[in-house]
Amino acid sequence: MSIVWIILGLLLLVVGGEFLVRSSVALSFKLNISKMVIGMTVVSFATSAPELLVSLNAALTGSPAIALNNVIGSNIANIGLVLGITALVSSIAVDKSFYKLNWPVMMIFSLALYYFLWNDNQLSGIEGAVLFIGLIVFLIVLIRSAKKDVVVEEVDESLAVVSNVKIIIWLLIGAAALYFGSVWLVDGAKELATTLGVSDAVIAATVIAIGTSVPELAASVIAALKKEKALSLGNLIGSNIFNIASVLGLTSIIKTIPVTDASILDKDIFWMLAFAAILIPLILIPKKMNISRYKGLILVIAYGAFIFLAFKGA
Template identity: 75%
Template sequence: MSVLWVVLGFILLVVGGEYLVRSSVALSFKFNISKMVIGMTVVSFATSAPELLVSLNAALSGSPAIAINNVVGSNIANIGLVLGVTAMVGAIAVDRSFYKLNWPVMMLFSIALYFFLKNDKVLSAIEGVTLFFGLLVFLFILIKSAKKDKVIEDVDDTLAKVSNFKIALWLLIGAAALFFGSEWLVKGAEEVALTLGVSKGVIGLSLIAIGTSVPELAASVIAAAKQEKAISLGNLIGSNIFNIASVLGLTSIIKPIPVTEDSILSYDIFWMLGFAFVLFPLIFLPKKMQISRIKGMVLVGAYGLLMFFIFTRG
């Protein structure tokens, strides 16, 4: 039965990714803003919904530390696995806004999370408010800067004539499919892991993190296959920012999140910082402003190495 949940989850995630990409491109026409911004707002929020739900449920059920495991593992998976696989589908061209705004903000939030947790091993409500407020400021700057750029990338012209009702319907279908698909995939993966005797800590950092990152994988691979590369990269960076600022921010406001596993601060969060940081040199070496198939293979290989370390340490 657990295998069936995994298969059904994957199917729904692919469907959800398709509808999200379609509605996102249509929205870029409606608001006359770049697809990068749409990817970092609408798509990122929808594909971050599984992490938010898992974290909120964990906080309310008395296990808020699961939220940290989920977000740290998911952010690592977004870059190492999702971006790597997406780049292997097709080389991703990088926009200047990547190093002018998007990447620096992702690093800022990642480093802030580390210091907040390192300070007293608790992510407090005040720190959660700070993270969430920072997200609102970032989105304001992002949208304001996007309005200065009136250039819309080449997309399917038929999407410019889609009605508001249809766009809303596509968003609802996509979000619902991603939500239920993620739930079923995580449920199936957790049952398989428990059957194999793997610890819950490993499940949180690997299988659950991968499961909640599959929406990003589905949306990004479909976007890349359709040559919507701006959405692919913007979705992943935006999702990492949302995971920290929105998921952990909102969860800690509801209930402070304690660090109950030392490996999070001494090991796992440094992998998250490392994967985030390495994106900067990757876009300049050896071919500038592009994440090629070879670079994608390097990212996937590094992620596979991390998974090996995690599972061997138990």
């Protein structure tokens, strides 16, 4: 039954996320916010809503390991699974903004998360606020540099003419779906962990992380098939930054997140740092600014090793 709750929870999160994105974009058009700013901020925050609700629900219901490893596992999956499979479908060209801005910022946030957790075995409200303020600063820099050909999220311009009533209905549907989806997913994950005899942290880093990465995987593969090279890497790096800074940042502001499972600091967070760090040598060696199919295969194999060792060591 736990698998059923997990699947239903994931489906509701996908539906809720989609309705929230559409209503948020439509509302932003009503407020005369520019398309560029909508793509960089509104869409990015809205697409992080499912992870935010899962982490917040887990933290508030006494499962901090799920709150932390939901993000850590998602960041690993974004690079190892999503980017790896996307590169297998079609090699990805990388622009200079990746190593000049996006990658360094992702590494700074990843290392900051590690330090905050290692320092006192918890992510406090003050530390969460530091992460979230850092995200705001990053977005301001990103928006200012957007005129220099920075790729932004696609924004559906047809949403500019949506009625106020429809926006409210979409918001209510999105909010309800996200709430119940997060509750069912967290409850199902706890039940599955008990059934398999593993920790909440393992389920969060594997099953939940893969589930919440499925929409990004689908979008990235479709983009690769359509030869839309600009998509994929920038969006995945942005997603990892948002996961740490907005999901864990906002969750810890509401409730301090303690480290209750030793594997989070002993193993999982080092996997996240390793997957983030390996991108630079992968992109620069041997062919610069390119993630080829065999590099994608390396990422997928490494992700498979992470999943295997996560369950083996559980």
